[in-house]
Amino acid sequence: xxxxxxxxVLLVGIFVVGCVSREENSHVSQPYISxxxxxxxxxxxxxxxxxxxxxxxxxSGSFFLCIGDLYGSTKTIVSVKFAWEMNDGTYAISSLPLExxxxxxxxxxxxxxxxxxxxxxxxxxxxxxxxxxxxxILYAVITTKSNDWPIxxxxxLNSQ
Numbered sequence: 001x002x003x004x005x006x007x008x009v010l011l012v013g014i015f016v017v018g019c020v021s022r023e024e025n026s027h028v029s030q031p032y033i034s035x036x037x038x039x040x041x042x043x044x045x046x047x048x049x050x051x052x053x054x055x056x057x058x059x060s061g062s063f064f065l066c067i068g069d070l071y072g073s074t075k076t077i078v079s080v081k082f083a084w085e086m087n088d089g090t091y092a093i094s095s096l097p098l099e100x101x102x103x104x105x106x107x108x109x110x111x112x113x114x115x116x117x118x119x120x121x122x123x124x125x126x127x128x129x130x131x132x133x134x135x136x137i138l139y140a141v142i143t144t145k146s147n148d149w150p151i152x153x154x155x156x157l158n159s160q
Contacts, residue, residue, distance in 0.1 A: 036121035036132055038087060046112040046142065047083040047091060051098070054079070084114050092129045096140055104143045112144040 054077050061070035081095040119136045121127050127136075 035123075036118055036127055036136055039127070039129065039132065040116045040118050040137075042087060043113040043115045043143070044087075045085040046114050046144075047085070049080060049082040049112075049142075052079050052081050052095065053077070082114065086129075094129055094133045096133055096137060100137060100139045102139055102141045103149060104141055105146045105149065106143050107145055109143050109145050112142060112148055115141045115143070117141070 055074055056077055057072070057074045059070070059072040062068060078098040079095045080098055080101050081093065083091050083093050086092050117138045117140070118132065119138060121132065121136055
């Protein structure tokens with residue numbers, strides 16, 4: 001009986017020591033740096049920028065025997081496609097919806113630049129540039145001179 005108790009105490013002791021050592025190691029961690037940060041941080045030179053309009057259509061339906069329902073919708077999407085210099089000196093071609101673009105007028109800006117505000121990349125893989133644009137960019141700020149930003153504000157109510 002004593003051997004059984006001693007064996008159980010030893011097993012419990014080994015288990016407790018193993019848990020404590022794992023717990024101590026889990027508190028020691030390196031500061032987390034998102035893989036998106038080296039790609040997106042800082043201001044980036046802009047080369048070319050165009051506005052692009054596209055449509056997104058979808059249709060869905062459900063049927064049971066002879067009774068059913070069909071629903072369809074079409075949505076117009078206005079996006080901005082641009083070439084920007086990445087932190088490694090290469091240029092990437094990306095696009096963002098117009099709603100995620102902000103413009104800052106600065107008369108001292110020598111070249112137009114873009115700066116991104118993003119959510120952390122929580123995936124274990126290295127992100128692709130457009131994947132970051134689609135899923136993690138909250139907004140982008142374009143800094144440019146007033147001469148380089150066209151003023152074409154045409155509201156539908158102005159024509160009436």
